[in-house]
Amino acid sequence: MKQYLILFLSLLLFSCSSDNDELTKEVTVKFNFTQNWDGTVIEKSDLSNTEYTNKLGTKLTIEKLRYLISKITLTNGAGVETIFEGYKLVDITESENLTFSPTEKISEGAYNLSMTFGFNNADNFKAGGYADLNSASWDVPDTLGGGYHYMQLEGKFLNKNIQQQGFAYHTIGAYNSTTKEVEDTSFTVDLGTISIKNNATIEVKMNVAEWFKNPNEWDLDVLNSMLMPNYDAQKLMSANGKSGVFSLGNISQ
């Protein structure tokens, strides 16, 4: 009888111990980057094929979309930040380049999720640069301060003369040709609060239409290319990027 009692108590203890483990469960998170035009998903097959209309009524198609996301950060209730190592060059043409899978684990719980669009100046001008980004022809000319692109959105639009015309909406740090300095036009995106209970895949959505919408209604007839050296255009693009381009999507866990 005594033996049964000891066995029962042991099982109870083990069971308690197991509960404690679950309270401190460590999980992995994966980020899946998706793109849409005001809610309509943009996929590789839409490139050059699907026509979109921007806020000013200009019809356009997209041929290339690459953008850089860095400093993906989870901040817990106590204000402790987990900044995931690395960065992601998202490329809509390559399915393997739509997902960022950090190796770091986090404890389950509630977090605020944020990230940086592009590189902040400290990362952008890191000594030695980034071999993978150089190899992807992602760099910015030294005459514009150097560093790296934040985004390359390219395609064609129907201009005011009803002619097909190319556009290259490239965002970089805004280069001031007078001061010869690069103004940091990367920005932090606050994606809101998430609750992580298990290994999770978090969707981060980009609404491409927003780049042309708010607060600056983008006129492709005026600003369509050669935007990299255009300080004012870089500031305008950055402002539009901050206003509703990115949002949190589905979380599967």
Place this chain on the structure above:
Amino acid sequence: MIKKSIYTLLLLLLMSCSSKEEDVYTPKPASLKIPELFQQKLIAPVIPTNNPLTEEGIALGKKLFFDKILSKDNTQSCATCHNPKKAFTDENRFSDGVNGTFGTRNSMPIFNLAWNFDERFAWDGKELSLERQALEPVRNPIEMHSKWTNVTERLQNHSEYPTLFQQAFGVSKIDSTLVTKALAQFERTLISGNSKFDQFLLGKAQLTPEEQNGFDVFMDETRGDCFHCHGSNNNPLWTDNKFHNNGLDAVFSDLGLGKVTGDPNDNGKFRSPSLRNLKFTAPYMHDGRFATLDEVINHYSTGLKSSPTIDPLMKKVNQGGVNLSDKDKADLKAFLLSLSDNDFVANPNFQE
């Protein structure tokens, strides 16, 4: 007596093992000589795990590259159209095959191919690895026009090749897979990274004012804007290895990538060639239509033709092109020529 017999048996066994060891030839691993600038700026080159570089494999690949045995009538080798003195292309617009038939594409130069990270080779990207690419010219009726069964039979009956294949791959039965593996190994060693501009970037040479202005034109989005497709000081491959329609034609006689993918949006797109070694690689473009660099620069300056798939980066197509001044054109040419690597074309390791 029994003890003696056991010793003898063991001795024989040992001798037999030793004899077997001598028969097995292990190829010596080799590595690429990566230029300093590439090490600083670029990710590692692509070496397939199923075809590691070995000294014997590279040597065999080199021998095969220069051997006319690969062609139907023993008149052409790879080097016939890929001459080391011409940065592994030739001076012709189109090259003729063993039957005297001309192709429709300009022979591509061969260097720095291990840094083609997407591994889409040829002007139209139809070849998905260097090994697979090497299969094609041998059996192409307007090139070497051989049959692989004939080629491998000839190699098998050759006085040297069976031993060389044994040493490189550990098997003496020669097949097309091993031939192309050896060729690919040699091709990966063809590295060009010692131009005047490389030396400049390493702080070992000075540019002339014209070359410096030419580089600025190249990197300036409002003038040449060449860097988006053709590399930069940070991407010393001087190509993005991607496919673009650069405004050569309004109507396509050659669909390029479009014929490979079947997607009309890819019509008229061809792989950006590296701008290294232009001094040696005329004529230019996928069909060799431009005999000189001046013609190439004039094309981008005022000769662009619009078509539905033209690259958005050909931004001034409606004005004919980027309309460079005469000085900027001349300086751009001076800069482009500074990307040529005399050591590469004279490298004794790459000659027959």
